């Protein structure tokens with residue numbers, strides 16, 4: 001793989017063939033799907049972007065703290081006294097000791113090494129014995145610049161995003177097309193159920209997106225899903241890509257395991273679908289690591305944590321309309337929704353593993369894929385987005 005280090009990740013000729021019309025374009029080179037050097041480059045590039053790392057529901061109340069290692073960055077999500085979410089690096093600014101190992105709710109945080117103590121806002125508040133026995137401060141001690149290292153944090157809906165470099169445009173400017181696209185009234189009504197199903201995929205994060213961004217494979221891989229002629233591309237340029245489709249409301253009820261006849265535990269519809277015959281489903285990938293799944297009666301947020309060149313951890317958070325998110329009456333239907341997506345995900349799990357397994361051979365053989373002009377326009381758009389990422393390197 002030395003040639004990657006010596007030259008560009010993607011060549012000018014490869015960029016040209018990707019940018020042909022979908023029916024005639026050739027795919028991205030497979031080396032970007034497995035090479036450790038490209039994974040390292042991805043990690044560096046994530047710093048300059050808005051990386052989706054978790055959910056507001058992870059830290060529901062002031063004092064809640066939850067560590068997460070995301071793309072190899074040790075981070076700590078916290079809920080502040082004013083209700084805002086703030087992310088810090090999860091290591092001590094003194095010698096770099098890791099701070100929290102698991103989620104907790106507390107007002108202060110003490111390092112396990114020399115017991116420096118920080119408040120919820122990250123400020124250094126105590127340094128026991130720092131200048132001798134019982135001498136916990138010294139003249140001129142600079143506590144202000146020895147607090148926890150803050151990370152630029154913004155939220156959209158319940159998704160926590162961080163920009164490690166600190167100089168990306170504001171999140172809501174970046175996500176503007178999506179913010180306009182998803183009805184705000186539905187998001188305002190959506191509440192989390194507090195469950196975070198997590199799955200490990202033996203695949204590069206780009207393979208995970210590849211296998212989720214088109215509907216071409218549905219009837220072949222997912223026995224319960226099928227083509228839908230209303231399938232529409234959603235192209236948000238370098239912010240997101242995905243697709244939507246319109247389904248009869250019955251589809252959403254079936255996905256929630258509703259048994260006809262008993263409507264007492266039928267999930268309520270989000271406001272824009274109330275009284276309608278049909279609803280919209282959709283999957284949007286918020287580059288690089290976020291995913292939004294919408295439906296008439298539930299919403300799912302997902303983070304794609306690229307933990308290695310060939311391993312990605314998916315974490316989900318589910319949202320329902322109002323009290324249906326927590327009311328025990330709906331516990332069974334909420335589980336049906338999680339089970340439905342777990343079943344679909346298990347089918348994709350095998351697919352991702354085997355697709356990852358041929359990446360090196362595809363690169364060595366010099367084989368580039370091609371696209372369905374009907375079903376893979378947004379996969380093509382994703383690959384064009386990737387080409388732009390690596391062209392800038």
Ligand code: FES
Pocket residue numbers: 092093094095096097111112113114115116
């Ligand atoms: S490393 Fe944390 S107090 Fe020393």
Ligand SMILES: [Fe+2]
Pocket residue numbers: 211212217221222348
């Ligand atoms: Fe799939």
